[in-house]
Amino acid sequence: MKIEKAYSSIDVHVAGEAFRIIRNAPLVHYQTLEELYELFPQVYKEEQNLLLNEPRGFAGLNGCIVVPPLNREADAAVVFFNHYGTVPVHYSGLTAVITALLECGDLKPRDTSRYKIETVTGIVSITAVMKGDEVNSVTMESGFCQVIGKEESLSALTANYTLVQSDQTYAVFRKQDFPLEIQIEELADLRKWGQTVLKNLSPDVKGAILVDESRIAEGHIKSITFRDDLFIVRSPGFGPTLAVFTCLLSSGAISKQESLVNESIYESQLEVQVSERKESSYQFTMTSRGFITGMQTFILDPTDPLAAGFLLK
Template identity: 60%
Template sequence: MKIQKVYTTTDVHVAGEAFRIIHNVPLIHYQSLEQLYEKFPQMYEVEKNLLLNEPRGFAGLNGCLVLPPISPEADAAVLFFNHEGTVPVHYGGIVAVITALLECGHLQTNETSEYKIETLTGVISVTAIVEQEEVVSVRLESDPCHVIQQDVQLAHSRLNTKFSLVQADQVYAVFEKRNLPVEIRVEDLSELKSWACTVFQALDSEAQVQAAILLDDSALDVGRIKSITFREDQFIVRSPGFGPTFACYTSLLAKGALRSEQGLVNESIFESRLAAKVAEQTENVYQFTVTSRGFITGLQTFVLDPTDPLAAGFLLK
């Protein structure tokens, strides 16, 4: 084996969604996260493919590049990316990063349990509770969320349904499951993927939609929902999703199906859960707090062998 490059990573899952935190990549000069964000697709294409794609990664893996902060108030900076490219902010990724930094000793604990993570969208405050050197709880607050448009008719001959356009961390199309003869469960995954394929075919005209959510609110009377989220590439989000949870919450509040003082638990197809509540409301704009935790699943070293025919990896959907 010939070794050309070596990378170390910490793998963390948050409610089932996997994150690969990369610690050592080739250094490049940048003056801001915005500048690094623009350079990333070209400068780190090899690293992205090697560490996210199969056979070393998989289709649902997210990348987190942790850096020294530029802002003097921040404890660390992070750039998020996935198979499609860079992502401005990923709330689940923030939970993963603060968990790895504290549990691996890269960031010292403090008495307040308050930490600040710099992202492309700004500095995000998190509360991380550490007990016996383990992060047992991470709480953070979302950016403002709002409904862009309600009761939008989906233009497709084989799917007569409506959806809500919601701005959370990105723009989501939120569909209710009431008239769909399928359940959000692993046994019906084939039918769910077929539904998603049809939806994205019809959403071509809605260029701003970045993900589609199927929402089951049949247990809303006890403060619980179940959802599945498909990204633009039709990969499934491997958790209830922080952004999707905020989007569902926003849609339900805007329709009057839920009161702002009610908390909400969102369950994924894999039965992992996220609990959220309203932190602030200004007219029809909402901010939420969510509490979760991350679990370190691996400390790994990867090498790039220049003779490896699959150095760039591949993806199976």
């Protein structure tokens, strides 16, 4: 074995969604985080493939690169990415990053429990409460979310959906319109549904959400989200949860609802609360917890025929 390059990483999951935080990414020159974001597809293509693709990674893995902040108010800066490119902001990813920084000693705990992380969309304020050496809870506020298209028709399924802008643009569908249950036993049929939907949506839509509202009176919903690359989000997902909550509030399906629990097909849960409303837009408070699952060193052997990895779909 010949070692050409070595990378260390921290793996963290948040409600089942996995993140790989790269600790020693190659240094590049940039003047703004936006410039690094634009350069990323070219300068980090090898790392993206090596560390996210199988056999070292897997289809549901998200990537994070943490760099020193350029804004003096921030404690760290981060760029998120997946198998296909960069992602402007990832709320669950921010939980993963602050958990790793604090529990691994890269960031000193504060009595206030307040920290700021710089992203390409701006600085996000985070409250991370520690008990002993562990981060017990992470709380942050979302940007404002709003419905951008109501009851659009999808002819391929003779069904309506609502377009919502949260962290990305999502199409929200109601389970009552389809003969499906959001259960592991129906995963094959759900995948077919997701593929059909995404093939007929605009490329601007980054995810399709199927939501079960049968327990909405209890402040509880169940959903499954398909990314635009046809993969299933492995948690309820903060972005999808915010999109569904915004949709329900805007349509009047719920009123005066202060909090909502979203459950995934894998039975993990995330909870969000309404923090502010401005006309037809909503801002939410999100609370979650990250769990470190591994600290690893990956190497690149130039003779490895699968150095770029692959993805199973």
